[in-house]
Amino acid sequence: MSSSDSEAFESADEDVIESKTSTKKVEALSVKSSDDDVNKANIKSTNPIPRRRSPEPLLESEHVAETVIKANIDNKRSPDLELDDNEPTDLLSTNTSLKDVDGSRIEKKDSKKSMNSSCEFIEVESTVKAEVSAEDDWEFDKWDDDINEEIEELVAKSTVSKDNDAIQPKLANKSVEDHVEKMSDEDGWQIDDWDDESTTIESSEVFSSKTDSTTSETGISNVLDKLSSSKTSETSSGWGWTPWGGVVQLISSATSHVSQVIESGIGVPDPEEIARLQHQEKLKNPDREVESDTRKDDKSMMLENLMSGVSHIGNRVISGGLDTLEGIGKKTMTILQENDPGLLNKRKMLGMVDKDAPILSQILREAKEKTEEAEQSLKEIQKQRYKKQLHFETLFDDYHGLVHLEALEMLSQQSAIKLKALMSPLSGLALSELEETLNEVKELCELPEMDNEDSDGLHTIEELSDKFKASVEDLDVTVDFKEIIQCWSDNISWLENETTKSAQDIHDKALRCLAQTSAISINKMHKLAELLLIKEHHSTADEADSLVQITTVICWHLSGIASRFGNSLSQMESKEDVNSLITSIFLEGSNSTSYVQNAFQLFIPILQMGAA
Amino acid sequence: MSVGKSCLLLQFTDKRFQPVHDLTIGVEFGARMITIDGKQIKLQIWDTAGQEAFRSITRSYYRGAAGALLVYDITRRETFNHLTTWLEDARQHSNSNMVIMLIGNKSDLDSRREVKKEEGEAFAREHGLVFMETSARTAANVEEAFINTAKEIYEKIQEGVFDINNEANGIKIGQQHSPTNPSLPGQSQGGQTGGGCC
Numbered sequence: 001m002s003s004s005d006s007e008a009f010e011s012a013d014e015d016v017i018e019s020k021t022s023t024k025k026v027e028a029l030s031v032k033s034s035d036d037d038v039n040k041a042n043i044k045s046t047n048p049i050p051r052r053r054s055p056e057p058l059l060e061s062e063h064v065a066e067t068v069i070k071a072n073i074d075n076k077r078s079p080d081l082e083l084d085d086n087e088p089t090d091l092l093s094t095n096t097s098l099k100d101v102d103g104s105r106i107e108k109k110d111s112k113k114s115m116n117s118s119c120e121f122i123e124v125e126s127t128v129k130a131e132v133s134a135e136d137d138w139e140f141d142k143w144d145d146d147i148n149e150e151i152e153e154l155v156a157k158s159t160v161s162k163d164n165d166a167i168q169p170k171l172a173n174k175s176v177e178d179h180v181e182k183m184s185d186e187d188g189w190q191i192d193d194w195d196d197e198s199t200t201i202e203s204s205e206v207f208s209s210k211t212d213s214t215t216s217e218t219g220i221s222n223v224l225d226k227l228s229s230s231k232t233s234e235t236s237s238g239w240g241w242t243p244w245g246g247v248v249q250l251i252s253s254a255t256s257h258v259s260q261v262i263e264s265g266i267g268v269p270d271p272e273e274i275a276r277l278q279h280q281e282k283l284k285n286p287d288r289e290v291e292s293d294t295r296k297d298d299k300s301m302m303l304e305n306l307m308s309g310v311s312h313i314g315n316r317v318i319s320g321g322l323d324t325l326e327g328i329g330k331k332t333m334t335i336l337q338e339n340d341p342g343l344l345n346k347r348k349m350l351g352m353v354d355k356d357a358p359i360l361s362q363i364l365r366e367a368k369e370k371t372e373e374a375e376q377s378l379k380e381i382q383k384q385r386y387k388k389q390l391h392f393e394t395l396f397d398d399y400h401g402l403v404h405l406e407a408l409e410m411l412s413q414q415s416a417i418k419l420k421a422l423m424s425p426l427s428g429l430a431l432s433e434l435e436e437t438l439n440e441v442k443e444l445c446e447l448p449e450m451d452n453e454d455s456d457g458l459h460t461i462e463e464l465s466d467k468f469k470a471s472v473e474d475l476d477v478t479v480d481f482k483e484i485i486q487c488w489s490d491n492i493s494w495l496e497n498e499t500t501k502s503a504q505d506i507h508d509k510a511l512r513c514l515a516q517t518s519a520i521s522i523n524k525m526h527k528l529a530e531l532l533l534i535k536e537h538h539s540t541a542d543e544a545d546s547l548v549q550i551t552t553v554i555c556w557h558l559s560g561i562a563s564r565f566g567n568s569l570s571q572m573e574s575k576e577d578v579n580s581l582i583t584s585i586f587l588e589g590s591n592s593t594s595y596v597q598n599a600f601q602l603f604i605p606i607l608q609m610g611a612a
Numbered sequence: 613m614s615v616g617k618s619c620l621l622l623q624f625t626d627k628r629f630q631p632v633h634d635l636t637i638g639v640e641f642g643a644r645m646i647t648i649d650g651k652q653i654k655l656q657i658w659d660t661a662g663q664e665a666f667r668s669i670t671r672s673y674y675r676g677a678a679g680a681l682l683v684y685d686i687t688r689r690e691t692f693n694h695l696t697t698w699l700e701d702a703r704q705h706s707n708s709n710m711v712i713m714l715i716g717n718k719s720d721l722d723s724r725r726e727v728k729k730e731e732g733e734a735f736a737r738e739h740g741l742v743f744m745e746t747s748a749r750t751a752a753n754v755e756e757a758f759i760n761t762a763k764e765i766y767e768k769i770q771e772g773v774f775d776i777n778n779e780a781n782g783i784k785i786g787q788q789h790s791p792t793n794p795s796l797p798g799q800s801q802g803g804q805t806g807g808g809c810c
Contacts, residue, residue, distance in 0.1 A: 530639075
């Protein structure tokens with residue numbers, strides 16, 4: 001293999017990189033598209049124009065084909081480009097070294113001949129683009145039959161298997177890395193060293209990538225990264241034109257190419273096809289400009305092969321893509337029609353069924369009537385409910401229940417603030433100890449589950465009095481519940497002795513009793529909180545236990561009141577409205593119970609203050 | 613022996629005098645509806661304990677009061693001498709806009725007077741307070757003492773000094789839940805502490 005071989009392969013290398021990148025972008029569509037791009041890229045590689053001018057973005061494959069043809073013509077027109085096989089003297093040293101490299105490369109290649117065709121391709125990739133920027137003149141002549149053959153082979157191979165695609169990115173990546181290395185070299189480049197290295201590395205990578213094709217993905221992204229980095233380093237090297245810029249542009253051309261493939265699927269003429277036709281047209285009268293060089297014809301033949309390969313692959317991409325789209329469409333319809341044969345419901349939903357309008361108005365009319373009815377009854381219920389609720393809360397406030405609760409809240413908040421202040425300077429063991437203490441107090445303040453079945457309200461004054469007495473036994477604070485007991489006594493006697501009571505009377509009496517009892521309870525709890533707060537010494541466990549007992553007795557008593565009055569109501573002769581009154585009593589019974597339970601929760605920081 | 617705060621409150625809420633009173637523990641409550649400027653106002657009065665032992669607790673209650681009555685006993689000079697500390701305490705733990713009225717109680721016991729009316733007036737002037745001598749026994753000036761305090765709070769509400777939407781000021785817009793006057797619009801509730809000294 002001569003140095004001209006390597007040049008050709010270098011160009012191929014560049015394009016291979018590009019095609020790999022495109023693989024990533026279009027992988028969802030078809031893996032084959034990358035192969036297509038390889039072909040296109042190879043065509044492009046025969047184009048000398050980018051070497052001489054600033055690289056033109058090759059956005060369309062049609063463009064590619066045109067430039068290729070132009071390039072051919074250019075070559076034919078300008079004999080100064082028609083260099084013979086001798087290397088230009090100004091690039092002697094470089095090419096010599098390349099030759100050396102080639103020598104070693106050939107060896108390596110030989111050793112790999114047993115490998116599958118993709119290795120061959122890789123070999124192509126491994127050749128370097130080094131002189132791409134160095135050589136101002138591109139020797140198109142250096143395309144020899146050898147190369148043509150290789151490229152044709154390459155085109156054939158590129159259509160083969162996905163396996164190859166997996167390997168290629170990695171290798172492309174590798175060579176890019178090498179390029180980057182070189183590009184950042186201010187002096188220019190030591191191709192010999194570098195090329196040698198790259199070939200060895202690549203040949204070993206062939207094996208690794210074969211076994212692990214998953215790495216190719218990262219390889220591609222690496223290529224992109226390297227490409228961008230190489231671009232920056234290139235500007236510092238002072239070369240007027242960067243091959244890497246061209247590569248980046250090719251990447252974009254590859255993506256646009258994919259979209260064109262789809263376009264052509266819907267009737268747009270295949271760009272490749274157009275290019276091929278144009279090319280053939282040019283070939284029909286080549287003698288007008290060129291007559292001597294037979295190798296030109298070879299190239300033309302090669303290009304034709306490439307073109308047909310490209311169009312063939314293009315068609316495959318299109319048909320594959322259309323199949324996929326068709327599949328998606330069928331699936332979508334199947335899903336849409338599931339549970340809705342003929343899409344009747346969906347059409348209705350979209351207002352596409354004519355008979356919908358009168359039905360809708362009828363439905364609305366019916367709905368309106370229903371709503372009005374419901375609203376009417378709801379208003380009445382709310383009115384009734386509001387009246388009752390209002391009654392209880394007003395009563396509760398009249399017995400100073402709310403204001404005692406507010407005062408208890410204030411004490412609770414004050415204690416919480418003091419606890420925080422107490423904890424803020426602490427840290428470590430002291431803090432955790434205090435936290436533990438506070439948690440223990442909180443655990444002591446667990447209210448037992450209420451057993452409402454137990455409280456039928458048939459308990460006597462003595463029973464209630466004894467329960468309260470027992471609850472404060474261990475508490476060294478004097479607190480009495482005589483108002484609660486007195487209230488209960490009054491209500492029992494009213495229930496037992498009053499003969500001319502209506503259902504409403506019982507209900508009102510019940511609410512009064514509940515409101516008064518709960519207000520006094522809150523009052524007592526508030527007093528207890530005040531007394532506990534001014535106490536010098538505390539036995540928090542006893543205090544907590546007492547409070548749990550007090551709260552339990554109060555709640556039991558409140559449930560009893562509701563039960564007693566409720567039972568009294570249910571025994572009434574006149575059944576009108578009794579049920580709603582009974583419901584109201586039980587509702588306020590649970591209301592008052594929750595007031596007391598909330599008040600108890602306010603005790604926790606107060607008890608904690610005593611323990612801290 | 614106290615200056616008579618609970619007696620003043622009882623006189624104001626129940627219009628009666630009770631010569632022997634239980635020692636107030638922490639705080640007790642009284643409430644009364646009054647009418648100012650055609651508006652029904654519920655005065656919720658917090659009758660705080662004067663005993664030194666409850667001082668730390670009563671401080672907790674100053675917060676959220678719209679007004680306070682600072683009471684001394686004209687028959688005992690030491691109660692007058694303690695005014696400064698009580699005033700400082702109240703000012704420190706309450707809203708800075710709180711209306712404070714200075715009350716010299718037991719004006720019916722003029723024969724045992726130890727603190728001249730002029731002294732009370734001078735103290736009030738010095739500290740920007742409104743001054744009044746009252747008698748819980750005879751009910752002299754009791755109504756005026758509470759209602760004047762309420763009026764001053766009301767004026768401050770009108771001036772915008774008190775933000776009625778902030779309950780921390782001790783003022784709540786009534787929820788019109790009273791069945792007797794459901795259409796009343798601006799029913800407000802002025803929390804007042806009947807502060808005092810022993």
